[in-house]
Amino acid sequence: MTRVLVIGAGHNGLVAAIQLAAAGVDVTVLEGAARPGGATSSSACTLPGFIHDDHAAFVPMTVASPAMRELELEREGLRWVTPATVMAHPFEDGTAVALRRDVGETVASLGATAGGGWQRAMDELLPHATTLVETILAPLPPLLGPPRLAAALRRDGLDWVRRMLGSIEALGLEIFDGDRRATAWLSGSAQHSGLPPSTAGSGAFGLLLQVLGHSHGWPLPVGGMGAVADALLARAEREGARVRCEARVERIIVARGRVQGVRLVDGEELSAGGVVSTLSMQPLMRMLEPGDLPGRLERRLGAWRYGTGAFKLDYALTGPVPWTASEPRAAAVVHVAGSLTELSAAAQAASLGDVPERPALVVGQQSLHDPTRAPDGRHTLYVYAHVPSRYKLDDEEVAERIEAQLERFAPGFGGQVLARAMRSPRATELENPSMVGGDLGGGTMELDQQLVFRPSPQLSRYRTPVKGLYVAGASTHPGGAVHGMSGRGAARALLRDRRWRRTTALR
Ligand SMILES: Cc1cc2nc3c(=O)[nH]c(=O)nc-3n(C[C@H](O)[C@H](O)[C@H](O)COP(=O)(O)OP(=O)(O)OC[C@H]3O[C@@H](n4cnc5c(N)ncnc54)[C@H](O)[C@@H]3O)c2cc1C
Structure with missing residues (x-):
């Protein structure tokens, strides 16, 4: 054979x-x-008994x-846990917006104007979430998905294609009628693709992830x-x-x-x-x-072309993170960046070759929802920021900028740290030469x-x-x-x- x-x-x-x-x-x-x-993969990279996702997590x-x-x-x-609070996006004034499995609860968290925009968007898209994701993932050329979506969405379909081809920032400002806070909440999800929120095509990634938050959740594998x-x-x-x-x-x-x-x-x-x-x-x-x-x-x-690299920190903590806002305390994922301006500035700096002064963070609180990840009462924290694949700063200085961001939205966080593990883009590539420059998307x-x-x-x-x-x-x-x-x-x-x-x- x-x-x-x-x-x-x-x-x-x-x-x-x-x-x-x-x-x-x-x-x-x-x-x-x-x-x-x-x-x-996952490992006990901080202390025995604490299980951390080394790269992918949600x-x-x-x-x-x-x-x-x-x-x-x-x-x-294989078993899954699917948290009810999928993601939260805190702001500097101590408030936050949450993406919940439940559309109504998400609409309430967004407030009247932006909430109405999200409700209308989900009324149109959510019934077709599975067709949408299967069309995006389908082998080329996708034969069945586009006609099925076109038939289901009718004239709205073309509008959604237009929005998704554009930036997540433009998409958010359009559906939320100019609300920058709601747009920051939506744009944070495009970070998972490594695309800055003002980049063409980031609309599809950010929106798809948020729609999946309602239709499938962002599950975590137990263990x-x-x-x-x-x-x-x-x-x-x-x-x-x-x-x-x-x-x-x-x-x-x-x-x-x-x-x-x-x-x-x-x-x-x-x-x-x-x-x-x-x-x-x-x-x-x-x-x-x-x-x-x-x-x-x-x-x-x-x-x-490879994109930015993920600079990763994992923590073993004495307890849950003391977020100022209440929504992140229950969320599986927290997007730490603050305003739309700050989120965009961080992403732009990284793609232009500078380590952002205030990096935008993807934070995972897996142990809040999966108790197998940490000893009783203790917690893990998963954090990464997009940085250039090469930079002049010491890794420790990059870590300090990330930790300053965590302290901004969760004062007292540092006092809870039992141990920390660091993975720079360089370390990632050394471990796995396929992840060039720590790029999480292979280009x-x-x-x-x-x-x-x-x-x-x-x-x-x-x-x-x-x-x-x-x-x-x-x-x-x-x-x-x-x-x-x-x-x-x-x-x-x-x-x-x-x-x-x-x-x-x-x-
Ligand atoms: C920080 C980070 C966060 C992420 N978060 C998410 C997330 O939350 N959700 C999500 O869906 N995705 C996420 N991703 C992306 C996702 O992890 C990857 O896109 C995906 O795992 C790639 O899978 P793969 O099998 O194609 O490649 P890889 O998983 O990279 O596997 C390639 C394998 O090839 C091996 N290899 C390399 N060179 C050689 C060689 N010469 N000979 C033999 N073997 C070799 C490597 O050791 C590795 O095992 C994240 C990635 C990173 C880095």
Whole structure:
């Protein structure tokens, strides 16, 4: 039987392996790190008994994604908790706006004018949330979603497409009738994509996440993100796939336009009839020899752009965070930035190459909702800010700016810290060379790197000009986040090309 090698045991690599093994293919996943999971992992990086999500943490895309749903990972023991207060956005005056699962409670939190705008938007969009997310995630070209959405939304559909192609800031100001406070609350969600709120295309990300907050919640896996990787690994092994850790690939071997196998960093060569790389574009190009790909494609991938890096801090705390406002005290996620002006300034500074004076933060309070994450009465805190991938400041100075932001909205926070762990963009890339510059999306998600341009028209459907070589991962459509769509897409493309049995019946 022909062997297929998958490079990288992040969630996309594991999803690809499950699809291939379930179709009867002999598949081995090669993972450079000591354990599988990639950016879907958790660890006790501060103190024993405190479980921290190392990278990804809030996974509405996971529970909404067809590629993940069909795996029924709950059968492997995966459990979810879905907090009622999805997210809160505090302001300097001690107030906050909350995104609650319940639309009515969210409308109340927004106040009369902005609340009315949100109610109208959700009346139009919420009934079609599943079609919306499946259209955005669908393989290219998306055949079923757009006509279904057009039929459901009628003339409103075109208006929503226009708004989503624009910036989240413009979208918010339009639907909230100029209310900057509500727009800051909405724009904070675009931070999860790494896009500044004034950037074209950020409208789709920010809005989709907020809609999912109502339709699916922003669930947390019980026991930490590592539980998602564990469930994927269990499923992959049950299907017969093998995962080899500490097997870093140095070279994809290509001869006469066809993939032959790979060479590991220790010199071991493994032959294969098919290779699926889940790494982002820069490390993919390093694994190929110049000339393996046509010149135009090489130039395109050589110009692939990474965005800002995530500077991450994890804390073990004596108790819950003493937020001034009440809404964040119950929220799974807190967007710490303050006003729309400050949120935009922080994002712009980071994308122009400066560490923001007042960074905008994504904060996770997982242990408030999942008591398995910390010892009794104690708590974890997950924090990241977007910073340039390279900067002149000491890491400690960056951490101080982040902590000053936390103190601004939760005075006394510092007094609760038992231990802290830090992960700079540089450290992230050292750990996982696919996350270049600590970019959480495998390359900026600006419009010119989306859809067929992710990463290029020739690769956007997971095939490459090299026979037997396929691509998946965050640099390919539909981009970063834990949804497994590209892992599934690459496996299916390979199976179709080989006329191997299609994976219509995953056991
Ligand atoms: C700070 C942060 C926060 C995030 N938050 C969220 C979130 O809340 N929700 C969400 O959905 N997404 C989030 N993301 C994005 C999400 O984690 C990623 O887009 C996704 O996990 C990428 O999965 P992947 O399988 O494509 O790649 P990865 O998970 O990066 O896996 C790639 C794997 O390849 C391995 N590897 C690298 N080089 C080699 C080599 N040469 N040979 C063999 N193996 C190699 C790596 O060790 C790694 O295991 C976040 C990311 C970051 C960094």
